Every structure is written in C-alpha cells, then in structure tokens.
Amino acid sequence: MDLEYTPEQQSFRAEARAFLEAHVPKNLPPLDTPEGFPLHVEWEQLLFDNRWAVVDWPEKYGGRDCSLLEWLIFEEEYYRAGGPQRATQNGIFLLGPTLLKFGSEEQKDRILTKMARAEELWCQGWSEPGAGSDLAALTSRADKVDGGFKLYGAKTWSTRGTFSHKTFGLFRTDPESERHRGLTYFLVDLQAEGIGVRPINKLDGDEGFAEVYLDGVFVPDRDVLGEVGKGWNVAMATTGPERGLTLRSPGRFLAMADRLVALAKDRPDACDDRIRDRVADHWMKAEAFRQLGLWTDRRIAAGEDVGAESSVMKLHWSHLDIDLHETALEILGPDAESEMKNGAWMKSYLFGLANPIWGGTSEIQRNIVAERILGLPRK
Numbered sequence: 001m002d003l004e005y006t007p008e009q010q011s012f013r014a015e016a017r018a019f020l021e022a023h024v025p026k027n028l029p030p031l032d033t034p035e036g037f038p039l040h041v042e043w044e045q046l047l048f049d050n051r052w053a054v055v056d057w058p059e060k061y062g063g064r065d066c067s068l069l070e071w072l073i074f075e076e077e078y079y080r081a082g083g084p085q086r087a088t089q090n091g092i093f094l095l096g097p098t099l100l101k102f103g104s105e106e107q108k109d110r111i112l113t114k115m116a117r118a119e120e121l122w123c124q125g126w127s128e129p130g131a132g133s134d135l136a137a138l139t140s141r142a143d144k145v146d147g148g149f150k151l152y153g154a155k156t157w158s159t160r161g162t163f164s165h166k167t168f169g170l171f172r173t174d175p176e177s178e179r180h181r182g183l184t185y186f187l188v189d190l191q192a193e194g195i196g197v198r199p200i201n202k203l204d205g206d207e208g209f210a211e212v213y214l215d216g217v218f219v220p221d222r223d224v225l226g227e228v229g230k231g232w233n234v235a236m237a238t239t240g241p242e243r244g245l246t247l248r249s250p251g252r253f254l255a256m257a258d259r260l261v262a263l264a265k266d267r268p269d270a271c272d273d274r275i276r277d278r279v280a281d282h283w284m285k286a287e288a289f290r291q292l293g294l295w296t297d298r299r300i301a302a303g304e305d306v307g308a309e310s311s312v313m314k315l316h317w318s319h320l321d322i323d324l325h326e327t328a329l330e331i332l333g334p335d336a337e338s339e340m341k342n343g344a345w346m347k348s349y350l351f352g353l354a355n356p357i358w359g360g361t362s363e364i365q366r367n368i369v370a371e372r373i374l375g376l377p378r379k
C-alpha cells in the first residue's frame with residue numbers, strides 16, 4: 001500500500017487548510033443552545049457557500065465529487081483548525097448518503113442541497129421508548145390513506161430534535177408483520193399537524209435531544225424512502241456510516257490527541273510517568289484509527305463491503321474518546337471545572353460518556369464482532 005499522498009491530494013489539503021485557518025469561528029457558544037445554534041448554522045452556510053460543506057457529494061448538490069480519501073483529508077484539516085461540531089451532521093452523514101443510494105431523483109433534488117446548506121435540518125427518529133438496541137421491536141405505525149400515510153407513535157432521543165425541521169425514521173406499515181419485515185422508511189416534516197416535540201436535556205444541561213410524538217401525522221407518498229415494506233434494508237445502509245468512519249472521522253481524534261500532547265507539555269508538573277504513558281498510548285491509538293481509516297478507504301475503493309467491521313471502528317473511537325478526555329481532566333485537576341465554561345475538555349467529556357450508547361451500544365458492537373467477524377456462536 002502506497003502511504004504517500006498524490007500532488008493533487010496535497011494541493012486539496014493545502015486549499016482546505018487555507019480556507020479553514022482563515023474562516024473557522026473561534027469560541028462559538030455551545031451548539032445545543034438557543035444562542036449557539038443559529039451561529040453554528042451560519043458557519044455551516046459559509047462552508048456550503050465555499051463548497052466545503054459536503055466535499056464528497058456530487059457537485060449538483062453543493063459538493064466537490066471528492067473521494068472518501070479526500071473527505072478524510074478534509075476532516076483532518078477541519079479538526080486541526082478547531083472546527084466546531086457539525087450542526088448538520090445527522091442530515092449530511094446519515095440521511096444524505098442513504099438518500100444518494102435509495103432516493104428518487106425528485107427526492108434528491110428536493111432535499112439534498114437544502115440539507116447541505118443547513119436550510120433544512122434533519123434529526124434521526126429511530127429509537128422508541130421500547131426499542132433501542134432491539135430496533136426491530138419498534139411499534140410506531142403508519143396507516144395507508146389516500147395519497148400517503150398517517151403516522152402514529154413516539155420516537156425518543158432524537159439528537160438536536162428541538163432545533164430540527166425534519167426527521168427520518170421507520171414505521172410499521174404492515175400490521176401483520178413482525179420484527180424486520182413490514183417496516184417503511186419515512187421522511188417527516190416536524191411542523192406537520194399532529195407532531196409534538198418535547199426537549200430532553202443532556203448531562204451538561206443543554207437541549208440535546210427531543211422526544212417526538214406522532215398522532216395521525218400525514219406524510220405524502222413522495223416522502224417514503226425506498227420501497228414500502230422494505231425500510232429495514234434502507235435503514236441498515238444508514239448504520240454502516242454511523243458506526244464506522246463518517247460520523248466520527250479519524251481527524252477529530254488526531255486533533256484531540258495533539259491538543260492532549262500540548263496540554264501535557266504545558267503542565268509538566270501534572271504529568272508523572274503514568275500520565276505520560278497514557279498520553280503516548282492515546283496518541284498512538286488516534287494514529288492507528290487514521291491508518292484503519294486509510295485501509296478502509298482502500299478496501300471501499302476496491303469495491304469491498306466493510307460491513308460488520310464498522311463495529312470495530314465504533315468500538316475503537318467510542319472508548320478512545322473517553323480515554324483522551326479522562327487523561328486531559330486528570331492533567332487539569334481542579335481547573336477542569338472552570339474550563340467547562342469554555343466548552344472545552346469537561347463539556348465534551350460529558351458528551352463523550354454517551355459514545356458507548358448512541359449509534360449502537362458497545363455491548364451490541366461486541367456481539368456483532370463476536371458473531372459476524374470472529375464466527376462465535378449466537379447465544
């Protein structure tokens with residue numbers, strides 16, 4: 001494998017670096033707050049106007065037709081420059097790729113550009129009060145009516161649900177069906193009649209989630225994604241990117257590991273041998289994730305299906321993120337509390353604690369690795 005970047009890739013990196021260094025906003029208020037959210041959206045729009053919002057999408061939707069490798073390079077530069085969390089992430093990283101694969105031309109033309117420009121923000125409406133790890137246990141239903149469907153049920157833990165305009169989720173369209181069968185993937189307007197959105201605060205107090213109630217919400221036929229009754233297959237196309245590379249790219253952890261090294265150098269008195277070993281360990285694991293990303297990119301480019309291996313990546317970054325933060329907090333000691341105000345280590349630690357839950361828990365990822373990669377028997 002050739003680990004050198006081509007001259008074109010190097011000039012792509014230089015162009016991204018120049019833009020990001022000049023434009024990344026500093027000290028934005030937190031994303032999931034009424035004062036922070038619009039400023040993050042403004043930043044997304046600046047990214048879009050300069051064609052940096054969705055570099056790997058087709059040009060007609062505001063992208064640059066870049067390869068996955070170029071997207072990985074962009075992500076490294078984005079986090080190196082201190083870019084904030086993406087307000088559009090559930091749209092551009094989850095629904096977007098699913099629409100590109102399963103959407104009709106009409107759906108793609110109608111939805112993708114607005115999603116990338118942060119004009120329409122999307123949240124994921126999958127989990128239900130009685131269906132999380134076991135998503136196929138979901139009970140929300142959709143009844144066929146003239147010209148569309150009426151949706152009933154409740155979705156929960158929708159990240160950024162209070163700030164979003166639309167949601168995407170699975171509903172049971174065949175009342176006789178069980179488990180994975182008879183489900184349909186719907187795109188739902190959160191302003192529609194019959195919708196109720198209730199905010200749920202995160203550990204840090206920000207309005208990070210919402211519960212979404214649906215009581216006879218009309219969704220037109222044109223907002224079914226994929227075939228009626230085949231929603232499970234469409235949804236599984238969303239989980240690959242979520243668990244693997246795209247929702248948490250290696251660039252984020254490389255930048256965080258560099259920040260940790262800088263913090264340790266800044267506070268040598270707080271770092272004994274044990275801490276120094278941990279800093280080195282986390283830095284190497286961030287670099288290992290980068291190598292895993294590059295290897296995965298080559299395999300995808302060769303037409304291979306990454307499949308269950310995205311669970312290995314999810315496990316790796318979920319726990320690396322927590323380790324990086326815990327070491328930083330130990331170095332900061334009592335200063336970690338006051339640092340919370342600036343939205344740095346402490347605040348992102350509180351969110352990081354949820355990594356082994358969202359996007360599929362670590363126990364579920366280990367089950368997948370055990371059964372589908374190692375071939376261990378199912379219990």
Ligand SMILES: Cc1cc2nc3c(=O)[nH]c(=O)nc-3n(C[C@H](O)[C@H](O)[C@H](O)COP(=O)(O)OP(=O)(O)OC[C@H]3O[C@@H](n4cnc5c(N)ncnc54)[C@H](O)[C@@H]3O)c2cc1C
Pocket residue numbers: 123124125126127128130131132133134156157158159160354357358359360361362363364367
């Ligand atoms: C920060 C955050 C953001 C989220 N964002 C979204 C979102 O935007 N949209 C959305 O739809 N959902 C979202 N979720 C919900 C998330 O997907 C679920 O919390 C997750 O799938 C787990 O489901 P559950 O909470 O119902 O827990 P359960 O499934 O009830 O699990 C409880 C415990 O049992 C374990 N367990 C369950 N089944 C097994 C098994 N077969 N083997 C071993 N152990 C098992 C789990 O690992 C867990 O420890 C988010 C959650 C968090 C924390």
